[in-house]
């Protein structure tokens with residue numbers, strides 16, 4: 001392994017791992033984790049969605065009778081994530097502007113592995129430690145959804161997958177997806193347009209009537225993808241419109257979904273012969289972990305020891321933590337220092353990278369010593 005955490009992080013971000021292509025990074029981590037004395041296993045989650053490899057589970061034996069503790073991160077990155085060329089500039093790791101950095105979530109992976117490495121090298125006794133590195137998180141939490149939770153013994157966990165070190169997302173929303181298919185009728189646009197029903201125009205009327213964006217302080221709506229049409233000389237017979245509603249309050253979410261549906265239904269009803277098909281489905285459940293629960297108290301104490309200003313906050317997005325909580329593993333999302341994620345301006349400060357590693361070590365120490 002590399003000489004410093006920074007070098008280790010730089011090595012990891014240079015291993016391509018866009019969603020469903022996590023084989024290479026999984027091989028590298030297997031080597032590193034085994035060298036540190038872990039038992040490494042994989043599940044077959046990837047067979048459900050066509051990935052290269054399943055979720056990685058590493059377990060380190062610890063003091064007998066101590067409860068194990070879990071740190072999780074995801075192996076995959078968003079695009080463009082191939083051929084990352086990291087540079088260190090003014091205390092930040094940045095990219096050359098052509099790709100994302102992949103600090104989301106390789107900062108979390110590096111911090112967890114490096115913390116264990118340092119504890120091992122120092123010969124510090126510790127509670128049993130579990131690491132879980134999931135696949136295809138960025139494409140709908142697929143790895144976590146299909147994971148084999150019988151391989152996890154921990155009852156509390158930290159997903160290292162948020163921004164500022166010492167800050168913890170303890171509430172996350174639920175998300176509903178809405179897929180509309182508007183069906184009209186094709187005809188030649190120049191010869192007999194009267195026979196056609198323009199699906200694009202109907203959908204446009206429906207979308208225009210929707211209230212999108214921030215609906216109230218806890219609910220957001222979006223139409224994010226529209227596909228349809230054949231050529232300029234064909235009245236478009238069908239269009240697909242995809243959107244989402246996310247929030248923390250199920251009644252508000254439901255009323256936002258109803259409002260979007262009504263807008264689209266009225267647009268379709270105004271055009272005789274047009275047909276609407278819709279599908280509304282939930283991707284993950286919300287979670288709320290109270291500030292006085294052990295998993296939060298431990299995180300806050302470790303933050304102070306690591307020199308951070310601890311804070312909890314309500315997040316706007318889903319992550320593996322939503323699924324872990326659903327599976328009965330009390331999980332909050334911890335900051336790693338990643339910044340400007342999902343853009344080519346993604347970066348992380350070297351100081352935050354190191355602080356995050358210190359935080360992981362402090363959590364393990366405090367968990368071990370009770």
Ligand SMILES: [Zn+2]
Nearest residue numbers: 074104105161
């Ligand atoms: Zn992430």
